[in-house]
Amino acid sequence: MAVISSDNRGLRLAVRYAVLILIALIFVFPLVFMVMSSLKPSQQLLQDSANLRAFLPVGDISLNNYFAAFQRAPVATFVFNSVLVTGVTVLFSLLVCSAAGFAFVFVKWKGRETLLAILLATLILPFETIAIPMLLMVAHLPWLGVDGLTWGWLNSYRVQIIPFIADGLTVFLFVQYFKDLPGELIEAARVEGASWGQIYRKIVMPLSGPILATAAILKFLVMYNQYLWPLMVTQEEGYRPVMVGLQYFFQLNVAWGEVMAYLSLITVPVLAFYLYLQRAFIASIASTGVKG
Template identity: 35%
Template sequence: MQYFKYFLAFMLSMFILIPLMMAVTISLNPSNTDILSNMGSWKSFIPQVFSFDNYRAVWSDPYHPFGLYLFNTFFITSISLTLSLMVNSCAAFSLAWGEGKYRKYILGAIISVLAIPGESLVLPQLLMVSKANLVDTYTVQILPGLANAFFIFLFYQFFSKIPKDLIDAARVDGFSLFQTYLKIALPLSKPVCVTVCILHFLGIWNSYLWPIMVTRGPEVRPLSVAMAAYFGSNQTQWGNVMAFAVCMAIPVIIFFLIIQRQFIASITGSSVKG
């Protein structure tokens, strides 16, 4: 049984890694003819040529400034991630320990939003940002993703399990609701914060539908939209396209490698110890 688990883990790993290996192999091959001839053989998964010409072409393309796209994506993701953690955790703590008898009804309304497909809200949001003259800005790519019903629910589930004695002790010490959240609840919620960080980072980094609707030129265009535009103008240059895709994936891999230890700890030790 133990060997079967190892075999299953190996097969799942290969299922995930093989497309990435193929993308890296194609990106390192400067000859488009060789790329097409190697398709369908083992040579398309193991690099035979190590050339960075495709990567240099991607970074030096004057019509598709990869450096600008990378900066835009980093800026939008980092600001959105920081503000999203604050907004969703504050809302969840208020619903868990705030005053007012309608908190459960508000929470129910928030959870019900999860049943609404996000695509159905795109058109009303687009009309709102157009009226506010926010199209083709960083702001329009940050604001709509700040409040997230699923993240609020995750934080609420965690905050509601904090021992009541701990919250009462903070109130006796003169802490306001916000001080209790900032100095007690938020430090305890590190496991949830890590989970939200990973989910939100991947969601914003790979977001395509909303950015393509609200961006016009390359000035504020993120990598996901730029990738589609680059593919449209380089459909026959598979090496360049794959080099673009690999460069886009590398920051995600680095981010997960940095945060993986905290992510594993969030899964194994997400309970609150009283």
């Protein structure tokens, strides 16, 4: 009976791994297709897309599409702009939204429930409904920089960063996570004379690794994939992100090999960020806990 039970467990484990491998392959296939297609001439790419050759490095393989992509558009500039805007926005968003969530959950003040309800109500507003009012506002806002006082934020990094630092969804995620933290820790810290700032830095945030990783991933995807707002507020190539740069490859003659090469290049930061946060998420899950 023990042998039969062991065999059954081994069979179930094998089936489970087979299903997981199949699911992984389904998610990997688009990436493999993209990379393989970026190495082929456009005509061969279209011919191979009808069969399994699309996923194999066969035929006329070269890096010509990558060289052509850099010649058609300032790819390095677009990638740098997206990484800079996304990275700065994610960093400040985690700081501001976590502090707001902390204030909504742990600090008692008049009107917090009403303000939280108003904040959550903004989630139902599509961005397209406020895009034009935001554009008119940022076009006349003052800014004090190295060149002195100037008017208007168009064609700048700040116009792509500042309006998106705080958002209702990220604040809501922190509020829900903070509500599940042990309230006894906060009460004990207050009895010991700790300030709200000390509680936030030394108690709450060290326990918030999972929600920080989750919020960072969601914010990264939103900011890195932005198209409409950067298209509206940037007219200079020096400030445009990767999604706006994609339209350069659909002007005049469309070379699908160059399109795939460009998509492969702009996917690298996404994969790198995801792998980094995955490790950070696993490490935070392993280290998060309350020690007595």
